[in-house]
Amino acid sequence: MSAPQEPQDPKQQDPAVDTQEQMEVNQDQQSADDAEQAFPAPEAEARTDLEWATLLSETQEKVAQYHDELLRAKAEVENIRRRAQEDVAKARKFGTESFAESLIPVKDSLEAALALTEQTAEAWKEGVEATLRQLNTAFERNVLKDVAPAPGEKFDPHLHQAISAVPSDLPEGTVAQLLQKGYTLSERVLRPALVMVSSGQPAA
Known part of the structure; x- marks a missing residue:
C-alpha cells in the first residue's frame, strides 16, 4: 500500500509555469501602457489645449506689439523726412536772402x-575799386570763391576746363594760360576755369 501524497506547497510549483504567467502579466502591463500613451487621458488633452491657447495668446500680443512699433517707426521716418524737406526749403530761402542782402550795397555803389556825370578818370577808378571790394566781401560772406589757376599749376579736371593743349616750357599736363576765372560755391563748382594746357616742350 503506497503512502498518501502530500499536498504541494504553492510556492514550490513548477518554475516554468511561474515564468510564463509573469510574462503574460508583463505583456498585459505593456499593452496598458501603450494604450495610455496612444490615448492620453482627457485631463492631459485639456492641459495641452490650454498650453496652446496660452502660446497663441502670447504670440498674438507680440504681433500686435511689433505692428504698433512698426507704425511708430514709420511715422517717425515720415516726420524726419518732412523736417528735412522744410530745412532744405528754409536753407534755400535764407541762403538766397543772404546773398541778395550782400549784393544790395554793390548795386547802390x-x-x-x-549818377555822377562829372568825374575824373581817377575818381571813376577809385569808385570801381570800392565797388569791387564790396562785391568780393559779398562773395566771401556767401562762400563764393574764385578758381584762378596760375601757369604751371597742375590741371584739375574737376575745377578746370581745357580749351586746347599748346606746346610750352611748362611741364606737360599743367596750366599754360588762364582764359577765364571759375567759381565755386561751398566747394561746389558753379563754373570751371577755362584754361589752356601745356603739352610739354615743343619738338625740335
Whole structure:
C-alpha cells in the first residue's frame, strides 16, 4: 500500500509555469501602457489645449506689439523726412536772402557812380575799386570763391576746363594760360576755369 501524497506547497510549483504567467502579466502591463500613451487621458488633452491657447495668446500680443512699433517707426521716418524737406526749403530761402542782402550795397555803389556825370578818370577808378571790394566781401560772406589757376599749376579736371593743349616750357599736363576765372560755391563748382594746357616742350 503506497503512502498518501502530500499536498504541494504553492510556492514550490513548477518554475516554468511561474515564468510564463509573469510574462503574460508583463505583456498585459505593456499593452496598458501603450494604450495610455496612444490615448492620453482627457485631463492631459485639456492641459495641452490650454498650453496652446496660452502660446497663441502670447504670440498674438507680440504681433500686435511689433505692428504698433512698426507704425511708430514709420511715422517717425515720415516726420524726419518732412523736417528735412522744410530745412532744405528754409536753407534755400535764407541762403538766397543772404546773398541778395550782400549784393544790395554793390548795386547802390554802381547806381551812385552812374549818377555822377562829372568825374575824373581817377575818381571813376577809385569808385570801381570800392565797388569791387564790396562785391568780393559779398562773395566771401556767401562762400563764393574764385578758381584762378596760375601757369604751371597742375590741371584739375574737376575745377578746370581745357580749351586746347599748346606746346610750352611748362611741364606737360599743367596750366599754360588762364582764359577765364571759375567759381565755386561751398566747394561746389558753379563754373570751371577755362584754361589752356601745356603739352610739354615743343619738338625740335
